[in-house]
Amino acid sequence: MSEYKGIMVHAELREKELAPVTLELLAGGRKVADQLGDELSAALLGHGVKNLAKELIAYGADKVYLVDHPLLADYTTDAYAKALYAVLSKHKPEAVLFGATPIGKDLAPRVAARLRTGLSSDCTELEVDVQNRLVVGVKPAIGGNVMARIVCPRHKPQMFTIRPKALKPLPRDDSRTGEVVEEEVELSLSDVRVRRISFVKEVVGEVRLEDAEVVVAAGRGVGKDYLKLVEELANLLGGAVGSTRPLVDDGLLPPTTQIGQTGKITRPKLYIGFGISGAVQHTVGMQDSEVIVAVNKDPEAPIFDLATLGIVGDVREILPALVSRIKEIKGS
Amino acid sequence: MNGLRIAVCIKQVPDFFSVKEVKIDPETKTLVREGVPSIVNPLDRHAIEEAVKLKEAHGGEVTVITMGPPQAKEALLEALAMGCDKAVLLSDRRFAGADTLATAVVLAEAIRKLGGFDIILCGKQTLDGETAHVGPELAELLDLPQITYVKKLEVKEGKVVAERLLEEGYEVVEAPLPVLVTVVKEINTPRYPSLRGIMEASKKPMETWNMEYLGLSQDVVGLLGSPTQVTDLFYPERKRRGEVISGSASEVVEKIVEKLKEVGVL
Ligand SMILES: Cc1cc2nc3c(=O)[nH]c(=O)nc-3n(C[C@H](O)[C@H](O)[C@H](O)COP(=O)(O)OP(=O)(O)OC[C@H]3O[C@@H](n4cnc5c(N)ncnc54)[C@H](O)[C@@H]3O)c2cc1C
Ligand SMILES: Nc1ncnc2c1ncn2[C@@H]1O[C@H](COP(=O)(O)O)[C@@H](O)[C@H]1O
Numbered sequence: 001m002s003e004y005k006g007i008m009v010h011a012e013l014r015e016k017e018l019a020p021v022t023l024e025l026l027a028g029g030r031k032v033a034d035q036l037g038d039e040l041s042a043a044l045l046g047h048g049v050k051n052l053a054k055e056l057i058a059y060g061a062d063k064v065y066l067v068d069h070p071l072l073a074d075y076t077t078d079a080y081a082k083a084l085y086a087v088l089s090k091h092k093p094e095a096v097l098f099g100a101t102p103i104g105k106d107l108a109p110r111v112a113a114r115l116r117t118g119l120s121s122d123c124t125e126l127e128v129d130v131q132n133r134l135v136v137g138v139k140p141a142i143g144g145n146v147m148a149r150i151v152c153p154r155h156k157p158q159m160f161t162i163r164p165k166a167l168k169p170l171p172r173d174d175s176r177t178g179e180v181v182e183e184e185v186e187l188s189l190s191d192v193r194v195r196r197i198s199f200v201k202e203v204v205g206e207v208r209l210e211d212a213e214v215v216v217a218a219g220r221g222v223g224k225d226y227l228k229l230v231e232e233l234a235n236l237l238g239g240a241v242g243s244t245r246p247l248v249d250d251g252l253l254p255p256t257t258q259i260g261q262t263g264k265i266t267r268p269k270l271y272i273g274f275g276i277s278g279a280v281q282h283t284v285g286m287q288d289s290e291v292i293v294a295v296n297k298d299p300e301a302p303i304f305d306l307a308t309l310g311i312v313g314d315v316r317e318i319l320p321a322l323v324s325r326i327k328e329i330k331g332s
Numbered sequence: 333m334n335g336l337r338i339a340v341c342i343k344q345v346p347d348f349f350s351v352k353e354v355k356i357d358p359e360t361k362t363l364v365r366e367g368v369p370s371i372v373n374p375l376d377r378h379a380i381e382e383a384v385k386l387k388e389a390h391g392g393e394v395t396v397i398t399m400g401p402p403q404a405k406e407a408l409l410e411a412l413a414m415g416c417d418k419a420v421l422l423s424d425r426r427f428a429g430a431d432t433l434a435t436a437v438v439l440a441e442a443i444r445k446l447g448g449f450d451i452i453l454c455g456k457q458t459l460d461g462e463t464a465h466v467g468p469e470l471a472e473l474l475d476l477p478q479i480t481y482v483k484k485l486e487v488k489e490g491k492v493v494a495e496r497l498l499e500e501g502y503e504v505v506e507a508p509l510p511v512l513v514t515v516v517k518e519i520n521t522p523r524y525p526s527l528r529g530i531m532e533a534s535k536k537p538m539e540t541w542n543m544e545y546l547g548l549s550q551d552v553v554g555l556l557g558s559p560t561q562v563t564d565l566f567y568p569e570r571k572r573r574g575e576v577i578s579g580s581a582s583e584v585v586e587k588i589v590e591k592l593k594e595v596g597v598l
Contacts, residue, residue, distance in 0.1 A: 077468075077478055102498045106480045109465040113433060113472035118559025121463040140568065141462065145354035146363070149564035193477035194507040197493070202501035210499055214597050237597050248518075255483070255497055255518050261462075262375075262517055264499075270595045272588075280349060291595050292574075293588060299576070309591050310576035311584045321581040322588055329589065329598060 004156040006039040007032050007135075008093035010084065011056055011064075012103055013046050013075075020211050021099035023059050023169035025162055028126050029097050030060040030170060032135055035128040038094065041065060043087050045080055047073035050180070057178035060170050064180045065091065071187045075103050078192045081110045083185045088115065090183070093157050095135045097126075100161035100265075101210075112159050118152030119159040122265075124166040124288075135160065143261055143284040164210055165267035165288075202254045205231055207240040209257060214239025215268045217259060217286070220246045221275015221296060222315050227252060229319045230274060236326050242266065242273075244282050260285035275315045278303025295319075335392025336487065339449040340383040340416065341439055341470070342376035342398050344407035345459045356565050363565065372407045375455030377414075377522040378515050382485060383453050384415035385520065390487060393417045395446060399427055399438050405538070412533035413525030420446070424542040429555030432465035438553055439466070440473035441546045448474075451492070452512040456481055467514035477507045483518035 007029045012019040026042065033040040041063040042056040053064040067083045084107065088096065098104035100122045112119035120137035127136040129151070137150045137160050152158040209215065216234040218227055218241070227247075234241045242264075243257040259266055260282040271289035276282060278294070278301055286292070287306055294307040297314050304310040311318065346368040348354050355364040372380075383394045396411040398404050399422040408419035422438050430438070443449065452474075457464035464480070471478035483502060484495040487509070496503045497516050525533070543553060550556055577587060592598040 077480075081472075102481060102496075105464050106468060106478070109432070109463075109468035110472050110478065112465070113436060113469035116433070116559075118431065118433065119463075119465060120560055121465060136563070141565070142348045142354050142363070142460065144568065145348065146356060147566050147568050148562050149566075150560050150562055152560050155559040194479055194505050194511075197504040197506055199498075199503050200495075200501045208500060237592070239597075255516075256499065256501060270592070270597055291591065293591055295584075299578075304576050305573050307576065308574040309587065310574065311588070312576065312578040313581070313584055317581040318584055318588075321585045325585050325589060326592075326598065 004092045004094045006041055006091070006093045007036070008088070008091070008096045009040070009042045009061070010096065010098045010104065010107070011042045011044040011052070012099050012101060013049065016046070016049055018052055018055055019099060019101065021101055021162070021164040024164065024167040025097045025099060026056065026060040027170045028162060028167045032095065032126055032128055035130055036094070036133060039063060041091070041093065043067070043084055045072045045083050053180045057176050058172045058174050062178050064178065065183050066180055067183045067185050069185065069187050071189070071192060074196055076192050076194060076196070077106055077110055078194065079187055080107050081114065082187060082191055084111050085114050086185045087183055088157060094133065095158040095160065098159070098161045100163045104161050108159055108161050115157070117155040117157060117159060119161070120150040120152065121161045123160050123162050126160065126162070134158065140284070143280045144287060145280065163265055202256050204241040204253060204257055205234045205239070207234070207238065209240040209242055209259070209266060210264055212240035212266070213269045215242045215259070215266050215271045215286070215289070217242035217244070217271065217273045217276060218247060218253070219244040219273060219276030222319070224252060226315060226319055229323050233319070233323050233326070236323070236330065239268070242286070244276055273303060274319060276303050277301050278306065336386055336390045336451060337392060337449045338383045338386055338394045338451050338453065339443060339446070340379050340394060340396050340411070340453045341466070342380065342396060342407055342411055342455070343373045343458050344370050344398065344400050344404040345373045347371045347459065349459065356567065361565050370403065370406065372410050373455055373458045375457060375515065375517060378517055378519050379453040379455050380411045380414050380416060381520045381522040382515055386451065386487060387415070395420065395449070397439060397442055398422065399430070399435055408538060409533045410525060412536045412538070413529040414523055415529065418537040421538065421540045422546070423540050426543050426550055426554045429558065430553065431558035431560045432461065432463050432469055433559055434553050434557040436466050436469035436473055437557060438546065438548065439470050441548055442541060443474060445546065448510065450509045451487070452476070452510070454512065454514045456514045456516050464514070467512060471512035474512070476510055476512045478512045478514070479505060479507060480514045482513050482515050485513060485519065
């Protein structure tokens with residue numbers, strides 16, 4: 001097993017830029033690598049993205065393995081799994097980190113199974129067992145009601161997906177130096193079995209929910225006629241619109257807005273929820289927000305157990321008043 | 333056989349969300365299962381529904397498969413009552429304690445033994461494991477293309493066209509058969525088993541297969557075959573309840589505005 005060395009991060013991209021989670025993975029990987037006295041590398045797969053290597057280094061990588069190929073321009077399971085498997089088989093890192101994003105969670109289990117190794121999902125923290133050279137994944141389970149520690153003691157590499165926003169990126173340091181290693185991987189069109197035909201964008205408001213520093217969320221207590229105000233408030237605060245499942249089930253907001261167990265996990269600086277009861281299936285997706293403001297007419301609503309500032313009151317009065325007050329402040 | 337050969341993989345899970353409190357047994361460091369009802373994993377009911385709908389549209393047969401203890405038969409019966417045609421329970425003491433890879437290994441072997449399928453459906457993730465690993469791992473072990481997070485599925489001329497739910501919208505993809513698909517809740521509304529369905533379910537074929545029957549060895553299944561191990565379960569630190577206030581709209585708006593300024597968004 002000692003042939004396995006170093007920590008590697010899958011550098012997830014978003015339209016030829018590094019995805020925010022990639023910087024978070026670098027920070028987590030850097031910490032683990034330093035504790036183990038290891039090197040931190042990044043696997044950068046894509047097309048025409050060589051320029052991103054120095055960014056990866058500035059955020060903590062010692063080395064970047066670059067696989068540049070036209071068939072890696074868009075993410076596909078088949079091409080990415082093949083390329084990453086090639087890099088992992090050749091360089092044999094002790095541990096590999098992925099974002100717990102749709103891409104990371106599609107790719108990581110595929111590659112883990114190919115390597116017949118273990119994958120711990122949705123970790124929010126990584127610890128290190130230095131003596132046994134193990135990376136310990138800490139993750140919420142059962143909707144955040146309990147936490148679990150998971151290890152992969154007998155197999156290498158140890159693989160992890162890490163929830164976006166769980167870790168903080170290191171400050172960018174352009175004086176850092178590192179090595180860029182270009183890797184050749186043979187890929188042909190016949191390797192790619194699932195072909196993308198089109199992409200349909202469905203975002204409400206101007207900011208992506210999972211990256212947003214501010215989330216304004218609507219629950220069933222926000223009448224249909226008031227949803228526009230929720231969106232307006234989100235835009236005024238430079239935030240994103242979130243929702244509970246009933247609104248998605250009723251077709252009032254698209255599934256991309258749903259927060260929670262079967263939706264998205266968010267960790268904004270500020271979450272404001274209107275007319276949301278606070279069912280665990282929802283709160284698992286917002287409970288780690290730094291500040292939580294909740295408006296609900298029911299003083300017993302469980303959301304108040306989490307709220308930094310809880311307001312017992314009617315959304316139909318408070319929401320319009322808040323929007324006009326903020327416009328007033330912004331206008332002056 | 334005419335029509336589609338469809339498999340759907342389901343899991344019976346403890347519904348911890350229906351109980352007031354999730355308890356950890358301090359001795360064993362496992363979750364207390366007593367008094368927690370067992371249900372068919374909610375997303376797997378969407379997978380069953382999609383399988384039955386595909387059969388209704390294209391003809392063919394749906395085989396429902398689960399790995400679990402003997403009582404997981406209940407879950408299979410529910411799937412049969414919803415319209416699946418036959419069921420296979422993969423059950424063996426030595427399968428216990430399986431992580432996702434060790435689960436996928438058993439499912440893959442069963443699927444090979446059943447002669448393969450045109451479409452294999454899974455839920456995106458389970459209520460208890462919450463990993464979303466088993467689908468992709470199973471696809472890999474069977475060397476099949478995978479389409480995850482599917483919210484719409486169509487089969488035509490030996491191909492599938494699917495809509496995959498992503499962060500910012502959805503992607504439309506196309507793949508040849510055979511293929512493995514994992515579904516999200518947006519794909520359909522699962523039917524309730526009809527009375528007739530429930531009566532017929534118990535007459536449909538159901539087999540139970542163990543490790544020897546699958547020709548697997550102990551080192552690749554169950555706890556021993558699992559690369560990952562849970563070493564500790566503990567309660568998260570609960571955040572303290574903050575301030576709860578009421579008042580006139582203008583009063584509370586001022587409080588919110590204060591908070592927004594404090595956080596720096598205003
Ligand atoms: C398997 C499963 C998965 C699920 N996954 C998710 C998930 O990912 N995300 C999710 O959100 N849910 C999920 N749910 C649903 C979840 O259990 C709750 O049903 C849901 O979160 C409740 O949404 P809500 O708070 O908007 O509605 P409700 O629970 O109906 O609450 C509405 C609240 O609005 C308040 N209210 C009403 N009118 C007003 C008014 N005029 N002014 C102020 N307050 C008002 C009421 O007091 C009430 O507290 C899931 C459920 C299951 C079974
Ligand atoms: N024991 C099992 N038997 C059959 N299918 C399973 C089992 N465990 C998981 N699955 C399938 O894999 C999906 C993802 O599970 P998980 O990786 O546990 O989140 C589930 O929705 C099921 O379709």
